[in-house]
Amino acid sequence: MLLKKKKEKNRYCIAIFPEKEMSDEEYDYQSNKILDATEENVVVVTEIEPQKEMIEELQDKFPHTKIEVPSYAVYKFDSEKLDEETKKMEKRNKWKKFFNNIHPDEYLIVEHKVMYDINQVLYYTTDLNKVISYIHENKKTG
Numbered sequence: 192m193l194l195k196k197k198k199e200k201n202r203y204c205i206a207i208f209p210e211k212e213m214s215d216e217e218y219d220y221q222s223n224k225i226l227d228a229t230e231e232n233v234v235v236v237t238e239i240e241p242q243k244e245m246i247e248e249l250q251d252k253f254p255h256t257k258i259e260v261p262s263y264a265v266y267k268f269d270s271e272k273l274d275e276e277t278k279k280m281e282k283r284n285k286w287k288k289f290f291n292n293i294h295p296d297e298y299l300i301v302e303h304k305v306m307y308d309i310n311q312v313l314y315y316t317t318d319l320n321k322v323i324s325y326i327h328e329n330k331k332t333g
Contacts, residue, residue, distance in 0.1 A: 200232055204267075205266070208240075208241045224319065228326075237303075264312050267311045269311065281293065
């Protein structure tokens with residue numbers, strides 16, 4: 192008997208690269224627009240001030256695209272990699288883990304590093320609506 196492989200939903204992290212720091216209202220508007228339109232396919236939306244190194248990495252990844260702000264990037268969310276990196280961090284801090292004393296910032300650093308790894312970037316655009324379209328077009332895998 193053959194078992195059908197259940198189609199798995201692709202999950203994404205969205206980076207918003209603003210021109211200047213966004214107001215809470217503007218961030219809420221953009222993140223809610225993405226989250227409302229994409230249902231459970233988007234794990235997190237984060238405002239990131241792109242540093243020179245990040246801009247260069249994006250330029251290398253998308254050589255025929257001008258990297259500018261404001262803009263958006265779609266990253267593949269890899270929960271297994273996140274679990275793996277979290278366990279590594281906990282192992283490095285085994286005594287803090289033993290005493291339940293790892294600072295929450297340590298977890299946030301690992302999450303950010305994994306979720307916004309340049310090797311996981313799939314799409315870059317300056318148009319918020321194109322981000323939503325990309326996610327809709329790529330909702331499910333095999």
